[in-house]
Amino acid sequence: xxxxxxxxxxxxxxxxxxxxxxxxxxxxxxxxxxxxxxxxxxxxxxxxxxxxxxxxxxxxxxxxxxxxxxxxxxxxxxxxxxxxxxxxxxxxxxxxxxxxxxxxxxxxxxxxxxxxxxxxxxxxxxxxxxxxxxxxxxxxxxxxxxxxxxxxxxxxxxxxxxxxxxxxxxxxxxxxxxxxxxxxxxxxxxxxxxxxxxxxxxxxxxxxxxxxxxxxxxxxxxxxxxxxxxxxxxxxxxxxxxxxxxxxx
Numbered sequence: 001x002x003x004x005x006x007x008x009x010x011x012x013x014x015x016x017x018x019x020x021x022x023x024x025x026x027x028x029x030x031x032x033x034x035x036x037x038x039x040x041x042x043x044x045x046x047x048x049x050x051x052x053x054x055x056x057x058x059x060x061x062x063x064x065x066x067x068x069x070x071x072x073x074x075x076x077x078x079x080x081x082x083x084x085x086x087x088x089x090x091x092x093x094x095x096x097x098x099x100x101x102x103x104x105x106x107x108x109x110x111x112x113x114x115x116x117x118x119x120x121x122x123x124x125x126x127x128x129x130x131x132x133x134x135x136x137x138x139x140x141x142x143x144x145x146x147x148x149x150x151x152x153x154x155x156x157x158x159x160x161x162x163x164x165x166x167x168x169x170x171x172x173x174x175x176x177x178x179x180x181x182x183x184x185x186x187x188x189x190x191x192x193x194x195x196x197x198x199x200x201x202x203x204x205x206x207x208x209x210x211x212x213x214x215x216x217x218x219x220x221x222x223x224x225x226x227x228x229x230x231x232x233x234x235x236x237x238x239x240x241x242x243x244x245x246x247x248x249x
Contacts, residue, residue, distance in 0.1 A: 021215040024087060026080040029206040033081050036186065037126045040206025041079025045132035045140060048072040053129050056206050058099070060113070061106045061197035074197060075132075075140035077118060077125055079188045080210045082181045087214065092178045094213030097189070100205050101151070101164040104198035108152035108160075111195030115146040115168065117177060118188040125188055140190035146174035151198055178212070
């Protein structure tokens with residue numbers, strides 16, 4: 001009897017674990033990120049104007065007519081720590097970026113916001129000093145697409161406020177790369193925007209977030225085998241009990 005109860009409890013425990021799902025929120029301002037980079041893991045690069053190391057503004061897009069006939073274009077990035085212990089043994093099933101709006105002339109212009117994988121090393125990427133090296137500039141705006149979005153359009157304008165949080169759903173390619181990066185340290189996502197800029201004056205907030213939907217990793221074949229053995233054991237014990245009862249009768 002005790003043996004059957006133990007097997008049944010183990011089986012139910014396995015099933016309950018498989019079904020459980022939750023969310024994990026990572027921030028560019030997590031202590032583990034700041035301790036490694038010396039600042040929040042966010043910023044911009046530009047081919048048109050130099051940046052400084054301590055600037056965590058993540059302006060994205062083009063600022064027109066900064067001076068007569070001169071435009072400045074920016075590409076941004078966001079760095080998160082995928083070595084967070086809460087991710088161990090988990091599978092990421094969904095992901096979205098949550099970015100504070102601040103201000104910009106590009107809200108409601110319909111320009112596409114695009115997110116990409118980043119191959120530049122985290123330390124080099126976050127050392128935002130001077131004009132962007134061409135390799136970093138290209139890296140932030142090309143490669144594996146992680147998804148796209150918009151921040152309003154001329155036909156459907158939205159009344160944006162500086163404190164609004166914009167949600168951008170990431171695609172299956174991003175989810176696959178995120179799963180492969182669990183436990184491997186810092187992970188970056190690049191961003192570009194067509195037409196005018198958004199997220200201007202954003203250096204005041206180092207708390208951009210990556211919200212992950214997670215569930216326990218798919219059990220190893222040995223786990224499934226143990227589960228099946230448990231069910232078989234329960235069935236065998238029930239069969240043996242019934243057989244003995246019939247013989248006694």
